[in-house]
Amino acid sequence: MVKKSVLNKLSDQELKKYLQSNSRFTSDAVKLALEILKERDFTFSDEEITRINSLIETKIENEQKEILIDSNLVYTNHPEAKELFTKVFIISVSIFGSFIFGCYYLYRNCKILNKSNQKAILYLMIFGLTSLVIDVISFPILYENREAITKTLRRSDFYTKYFENYFYLYIFLILRFIYSLAFIDILWRKFIGNDLKYKEKTDLI
Numbered sequence: 001m002v003k004k005s006v007l008n009k010l011s012d013q014e015l016k017k018y019l020q021s022n023s024r025f026t027s028d029a030v031k032l033a034l035e036i037l038k039e040r041d042f043t044f045s046d047e048e049i050t051r052i053n054s055l056i057e058t059k060i061e062n063e064q065k066e067i068l069i070d071s072n073l074v075y076t077n078h079p080e081a082k083e084l085f086t087k088v089f090i091i092s093v094s095i096f097g098s099f100i101f102g103c104y105y106l107y108r109n110c111k112i113l114n115k116s117n118q119k120a121i122l123y124l125m126i127f128g129l130t131s132l133v134i135d136v137i138s139f140p141i142l143y144e145n146r147e148a149i150t151k152t153l154r155r156s157d158f159y160t161k162y163f164e165n166y167f168y169l170y171i172f173l174i175l176r177f178i179y180s181l182a183f184i185d186i187l188w189r190k191f192i193g194n195d196l197k198y199k200e201k202t203d204l205i
Helices: 012-018 027-039 046-069 087-096 099-112 118-144 146-154 161-165 167-191
Strands: 082-084 198-200
Touching (some): 027 046, 082 099, 087 099, 087 167, 099 167, 118 146, 146 167
Parallel strands (some): 082 198
């Protein structure tokens, strides 16, 4: 858990960053920032309190989902836990960006753990290129057959026009999710280890 004594050293402006809608801090950190600002007699409107509470609830839900996928992610000040990019984050950038980005952040994790050796780089390159080949092959095939896919979908009563027109994209993203999850799990087990406790790293650069 984030220590209140640490946040108490921050200025009001720094604490307000914890309460912003795009805040990447944990739910506990947001709660403490709000509590400290109230103790400093900072006034919030009813709308702001509602928004902040909603932000906290959303963060709690997301943290619980992450724990289901990544049981080694900790939200406490674990004495030996290093800051790493989470599995959930790496899977997300792989799906909505490219597995090349996922490999980059996996490499950053290896570097933080002093495991960025030639073997790790080789594996990352192999998996990165494999995923690129899958993308290059699968997307054109799905795009060229989008009309056939649409006709197949029309046989079902459950569809909307928007869903129908872009169904080939949804299939592509599902395919990306499957291989990204599989590749990342393999690489994570091999070079980071499933027993390693770590905290979420928020600095992307």
